[in-house]
Amino acid sequence: MMLSRFVLAAVLVVIVAFGGTTTFMYLSSKQTHVAAPPQKPTAATPRAQATTLPGALYLTQSGAIYRLTAGRFHQITPEAGWSMPSLTPDGSQLLAVKYGQYWSDVYTLSLFGAPLRQITFNQARTGMLDPSLNHWIFYPRVAADGVTLWMTYDGLKCDGCYDVSPAIYSMPYGGTIRQARAWTDGGYYSGGDQQPIPTAGGAIYTKYDFGDKYDANAEHHISAMLWFTNRAGSYGRELTTPGEDCRTPSLSPAGDQVAMVCTYGKQVSYLTIASWNGSSLGPRTNILTSLLVAQPTWAPDGSGIAFFAPGVAAGPFQLWFLPREAYTPRPPSPPPTPTPGGPHNGPLPTPTPPPPIPPVQPIQLTTSNGFDATSPMAWLG
């Protein structure tokens, strides 16, 4: 198919060479398919179908938050810089980031998108004259205790230098940014510490840093590593190696598994899972290697993992779902049963083996959207 396209392209070049302006104008009137803009989720056809996800899934596209329930998308905020939704532990409210030109802030919203409270105020008074005076906040999450807000925040910027490596911060959920304290140092000119996931006693997060600082055999370039910290001001410890290049952790509903994305330093993005005992990860298993996976998110009922990936090669990111059966060990097959028959004197008939079970494939739920793959999803059970 691809080959025929390029053969066609070669023919076209010849035609254009002889056809000149007429051919060009004709072709100009054709709608290009590669640059077709994504459709809004609420207008996309076909709508989410084939599999109806349980509960309500919150995700973002073009600065708006959408809620997916019963197979239909509902836009709950305007396209106004909204991103990174997460849920409070009791599931009664949303948190989200809202981008300004050079800053971003955390807001609390109702489950239907109405802003309830602006938690941070990161726009500097003179920030348009000197943009560096503003601050970024990303990936807000409220811990299970309901009172601690975790986030990525560039509060450690120094005057007169260029380093903007954000660190992992926590603050009282009902408090102000003045009460925030840094749990990590953010590194040094490397991209910082990102996307904290609160756990019992601490947080898992993604550290971007030069791999050879932690592994003498690693190359000197920036890698992603999952880290765990259980004490503010401590460095914490590595959960994955620089060579694995893993990022964007997501904790399973039971708290005993972590889904992540690992790239091994290449332009690939594997969906990987590992067991989690509260302080360390078990062996990693790459459960999906055929797609460019982003932001894996566990279903609250444990039925699978939602994630973003392109619908077509090099295309915008769509919503996908991987059923649990794809990564859960299957029960052993029952022994083959002999074919029933009457008494005979010859050899027993050969038992019929059960047919092989086809592997469970990921399900593409949308086809024409363009979801923000750097924004995690929030899933309300």
Add this chain to the structure above:
Amino acid sequence: MAGTFAYFLPAAKAAWDATGAIVRVTPSPTDLFTPSPSPSATSTPAAAITGAFTILLLGSDDDSKFNSDHVLTQSMILVRVVPSTKEVTMLSIPRDLYVHLSTGGTAKIDGAYSYGGPGAAIATVEQDFGVHIDDYIWVGLLGLVKLIDAIGGIDVVTSNPVMDDYYPADIYSSWPYDFQRVAVLAGAQHLDGVHAMQYVRSRHGDLESDLGRSRRQQQVLIAIRQKAKQLSPEDLPGMSQAIGGELKTSIDISKVARMLPLAASFDNPDSIRQIILASPYTHGGAPGGSLYPNWGLILPLVHQYFP
């Protein structure tokens, strides 16, 4: 920088050439190039290229701070394509490399283009690195943005967050010395032209500065190549209109059709070799903050992958 369009751009150029000056393309500078040994010698124009070839990709800041005829090349990437083995090698040449220029004297290699255009940039790389360059592609800032938008964006696994408080606001701003905050987050994502440009151009927040962004430039080039495989003929006019006068290349029309089949034939990401001339290949301390090359290490490497 955005030059790895070598895989698909030839088709666009064919359309442009035939339909009249939509893109400013430098006439094939035959005085600059020695005949390409294998590709150019083929008698059948439409036959696919089977011989290896090397292209020099050049990217420049060409905003209004600069005289359009005397821009520096912030990005210089040698790309060698070996169709027979389906191997691609990308070697990023640090813009700050302190070398002998073909036009005389020693200076940062990014100045070669400003002194003598693409011919001087090519001659400098050829003389210092001991390679033969078959063709070049030059693109400016807006050209890259427009091109990526014209192809509908690209999918990139951004290796790290790019946070820059002093990113130049010179493309769309009326005051080209202005700056802005940018934040390109990490991970697999679909980037439009502006954000792809931010990702490959920013260097303030990267400890490796220019070397760090060279790695990111190679990531984006791979993504552009991937997207190029999706292009169909009807995409070409839109692309040509979008890029405007932001591209120059020496690739002639006879090579165009013969390059086309290559686009679909390179599928294995492991077949793309990415080389950055970091330490010990280069080290600081040269005049004006430039880098000294360690030719004793660089030349064997170059001769191995760019024979």
